[in-house]
Amino acid sequence: xxxxxxxxxxxxxxxxxxxxxxxxxxxxxxxxxxxxxxxxxxxxxxxxxxxxxxxxxxxxxxxxxxxxxxxxxxxxxxxxxxxxxxxxxxx
Amino acid sequence: xxxxxxxxxxxxxxxxxxxxxxxxxxxxxxxxxxxxxxxxxxxxxxxxxxxxxxxxxxxxxxxxxxxxxxxxxxxxxxxxxxxxxxxxxxxxxxxxxxxxxxxxxxxxxxxxxxxxxxxxxxxxxxxxxxxxxxxxxxxxxxxxxxxxxxxxxxxxxxxxxxxxxxxxxxxxxxxxxxxxxxxxxxxxxxxxxxxxxxxxxxxxxxxxxxxxxxxxxxxxxxxxxxxxxxxxxxxxxxxxxxxxxxxxxxxxxxxxxxxxxxxxxxxxxxxxxxxxxxxxxxxxxxxxxxxxxxxxxxxxxxxxxxxxxxxxxxxxxxxxxxxxxxxxxxxxxxxxxxxxxxxxxxxxxxxxxxxxxxxxxxxxxxxxxxxxxxxxxxxxxxxxxxxxxxxxxxxxxxxxxxxxxxxxxxxxxxxxxxxxxxxxxxxxxxxxxxxxxxxxxxxxxxxxxxxxxxxxxxxxxxxxxxxxxxxxxxxxxxxxxxxxxxxxxxxxx
Numbered sequence: 001x002x003x004x005x006x007x008x009x010x011x012x013x014x015x016x017x018x019x020x021x022x023x024x025x026x027x028x029x030x031x032x033x034x035x036x037x038x039x040x041x042x043x044x045x046x047x048x049x050x051x052x053x054x055x056x057x058x059x060x061x062x063x064x065x066x067x068x069x070x071x072x073x074x075x076x077x078x079x080x081x082x083x084x085x086x087x088x089x090x091x
Numbered sequence: 092x093x094x095x096x097x098x099x100x101x102x103x104x105x106x107x108x109x110x111x112x113x114x115x116x117x118x119x120x121x122x123x124x125x126x127x128x129x130x131x132x133x134x135x136x137x138x139x140x141x142x143x144x145x146x147x148x149x150x151x152x153x154x155x156x157x158x159x160x161x162x163x164x165x166x167x168x169x170x171x172x173x174x175x176x177x178x179x180x181x182x183x184x185x186x187x188x189x190x191x192x193x194x195x196x197x198x199x200x201x202x203x204x205x206x207x208x209x210x211x212x213x214x215x216x217x218x219x220x221x222x223x224x225x226x227x228x229x230x231x232x233x234x235x236x237x238x239x240x241x242x243x244x245x246x247x248x249x250x251x252x253x254x255x256x257x258x259x260x261x262x263x264x265x266x267x268x269x270x271x272x273x274x275x276x277x278x279x280x281x282x283x284x285x286x287x288x289x290x291x292x293x294x295x296x297x298x299x300x301x302x303x304x305x306x307x308x309x310x311x312x313x314x315x316x317x318x319x320x321x322x323x324x325x326x327x328x329x330x331x332x333x334x335x336x337x338x339x340x341x342x343x344x345x346x347x348x349x350x351x352x353x354x355x356x357x358x359x360x361x362x363x364x365x366x367x368x369x370x371x372x373x374x375x376x377x378x379x380x381x382x383x384x385x386x387x388x389x390x391x392x393x394x395x396x397x398x399x400x401x402x403x404x405x406x407x408x409x410x411x412x413x414x415x416x417x418x419x420x421x422x423x424x425x426x427x428x429x430x431x432x433x434x435x436x437x438x439x440x441x442x443x444x445x446x447x448x449x450x451x452x453x454x455x456x457x458x459x460x461x462x463x464x465x466x467x468x469x470x471x472x473x474x475x476x477x478x479x480x481x482x483x484x485x486x487x488x489x490x491x492x493x494x495x496x497x498x499x500x501x502x503x504x505x506x507x508x509x510x511x512x513x514x515x516x517x518x519x520x521x522x523x524x525x526x527x528x529x530x531x532x533x534x535x536x537x538x539x540x541x542x543x544x545x546x547x548x549x550x551x552x553x554x555x556x557x558x559x560x561x562x563x564x565x566x567x568x569x570x571x572x573x574x575x576x577x578x579x580x581x582x583x584x
Contacts, residue, residue, distance in 0.1 A: 035185050042178035042331065045324040049171075051317055057299075057306030058376070059317050065177040066372045072181040073365035076188050080358055 031082040038072035101249040101403070104412025105419065108286065109263065112279045112420055116267030119275035130455045133272035134204055134435050136350045142359055144277055145351040149360055150367050151280035151424035152347035153183070153338065155234070156241030158371045159287070159418050160395055161482070166378025167386070168394035170316030172323060173375055175330045180368040182335025186500075188361035191339055192354035193503050204349070205342055205432070206499050207440040213502055216510035217444065222517050223495045224440040227342045230492040231433040233484035234341070235469040238426035240481045243473060244392050245415040248399040254474060260423070261470050265463050268427045272459075273350055276427040283424050286417035288370070290402075294414065295373045298380050298405055311383040325547035326537045333552035337493040340500070342432035343425065377401060392478065426466065434461035479534065486536035487528050490552040494520035497563040512566035520559025527551040 042048075042065065051059040123139070125132040140148060158176065165173030194209060203209050206227060211220035239257060246256040267275045302308040309317070319327055338344055348357050381397040384405065389396035402414040438458035443449050449457070473481055498513040528551055531538045537548045 032189070035189075038181050039185070042181055043328060045319055045327050049319050049324070051314075054306070054309075057304060057309050059309065061171055061318060062174060062372065062376065065174060066369055069177055069181055069365050069368045069372065072184060073362050076184060077362040079188070080362060 027084075028082045031079045034075050034079055038068055038075055041068045041071065097251055098249040098403075098408060098412075100408035101412035101415060102251055104409055105245075105249070105251075105416045108413070108416035108420060109260065112282055112423070113263050113267065115278050115282055116263075116271060116275040119267070119278045120271035122271075122274055122278065127270075127272060128452045128455050130204060130435070130438070130451060130458060131202075133455050134431050134458060135346065136273040136277055138199065138350060139352045140277065140350050140356070141352060142356050142363075144281075145347070145356050146360055146363055147280040147284055148273075148277045148350055148428075149344070149347040149364060150284060151276060151421075152344045152428045153180075153364065154367050154371060154421070155425035156238045156418075156422040157234075157485070159374060159421050160241045160244060160398060161237070162371065162375050163378035163381070163398045164394040164396075166316075166375045167381050167397035168378075168388070170313075171319050172327060172330075173378060174372070175327050175334075176375060177368060177372055178328070178331035179334040179338075180365065180371070182332055183338045184361040184364060186336060186339050187348070187364070188358055190500050190503055191345070191348050192357045194345070194499075195348055195351070195354040195357050197503070198349050199354075205435050205439055206340065206345055206495070207436060210498050210502060211440065211444075213506070214498070214508075214510035214513070216514070219498055219510045219514045219517070220440060220444075222514060223498050224436050226491050226495050226517075226521070227436050228433050230488035231342060231429050231436075232465070232469065232472075233481065233488045234343075235426050235429045235433070235465060236472050236481045237485045238422040238429070239469045239473040240395075240478065241422040242419045244396050245399055245419040247391065248396060248403050248415060249412070257470050257474065260419070261426075261466050264423050264427055265466050268430060268462055268466075269459050273346065273428070273431055276424050276431070277350070279420065279427070280424045283417065283420045286413065287421050290414040290417045291370050291373055293410070294377060294402065298377065298384075298401070301405055302380060302383050308380055308383040312379050313382075316379075316382070322547050325540075325549050329550035329553040330537070333493055333550045333556065334489060336496060336500075336556070337489055337552065340492045340495050341429075342436055343429040346428055346432045346435070374398070395482075426469070430462040430465040430469075431458075433465045434458045437461040483534050487525075487533070490524040490528060490536060490555060491521060493552040493556050494524060494559050496556060497559060501563070507567075507571075508563070509567055509570050512563045512570065515566050516559040516561075516563030519562045520555045523558045524551055524555030527555065 048064045049061055051061065053060055055063045120127065123137065125137050127133045131138060162173050162176045194206075197203065197209060201212060203212070205224075207220045207224040210223045211217070214220070239261070242260055243253055243257055247253050299305045299308050302311075339348070351357055351360075377398050381401040384401055386397055386400050386404065388394050389400065399415055399418065403411045406414060435458050438454050438461060442457050443454060494517050497508065497516045501508050502513065527538050528536070531551065536552070537550050539546050540549050540554060541547060
């Protein structure tokens, strides 16, 4: 019984090791720091808690955050592309 | 406006929409045909969906009645604070990009269906897995109830008998999901998206024109509602961060991610799902439009009826019906996914834990039946309990599910986390969070915190998570200092 669980654990470790090893070996880890940008953009509301300037009548508070949403998606896309080498191997 | 009787045109459009999704849902059972007695096939659609289908499916799990009804209602009633949904989803997709793909890979390699499967396997701890399972089920139930409530509001708006229409809607959904599983949710999600996008695009163009332009409409909104009230900054940010970290801890959002065929599909969707967030922002603006249009809170549903009432008032009858149908069906998709996810937790992490000799087919059977119980339980709860309960339990659920973060997310990112530390952290987080919720009267998810004279409102989930993480970290440190208690030692304990 103990041998069996040890075997399962070994296989488990191997499968986890694979994933984590692979993730570690990904290129351009620094690219992840780009994620700081959208977080900084929203983390301090006094920065954007105002009505003016409005765009087409929509308050700054609203359109600024809509822009951050799009920006966040764009940053994610950039990070994805920057770290793309590993993807080619995996797929 | 006459609300006395059933509004026939709207009712016909809604009935027709439900007929369409029933047909689509039943067809789903034959689509990409497979053995639906297999849990992977029934509950995860065979783990085979590509980018586009996963986009629809994840969209269906992330954007729910909470987005379509509750967020605009918050903007309508409380103002700018409702826009916390935007930074919330920015955080959500960072989590989805950084953590969820790793969980996808582990789930793929090791056959996990639920977050508790992962916890059980990695920590080899029954108790920690039980804690995560319990939290998942308890947190998902009010979320399903919220979807039922959303449908109820739409039905009531056009004067349909609430009880009969809810039971009908969920009987249809139950049959479809029972037969076709996640495949039906996926295909219905596609139909739902067509409806909801048409509604939102038409609404954000037509309604401001109807009200004399955005500038004019916004000028009718009281200035106090356009900006955050004083000392609400902390509440706003903690709501965004807490909810953002929590969303992918819910079992049903994981279900959406695990149904994809590769973890890169999940990553790519973190790039493209924000498109929905923009739609959500536009819907939130409709909360302001409802103020400008002079909509009054409904006697029975309060602010939550704001957007349905706005659609009904502004649009011609047939398009109002179309819009209300899109909101109702927008609730059915997540309801189906939540029911499947909660049922999987029950079948795999409760039933199978107690009866390890359950065959895979039997497991699927248990899960299918449990999904029925979840759905009808939710309808019964909504019809029996006072409506404020639905919303309040949903708020509490957000606080509770966040407390599984150390076990699930930290567990994914850091292998050496001891189960005992995560379990102690969970206990403290749940205890402290619940204490704060009760102290707040159980009808608000924020409480006042501060040192000396400096006080600020915070979302309760976040201080509870901080306490949770401090305990988890502290115990981890003690255990590691006390003699290199390795994963193996804990695994065999």
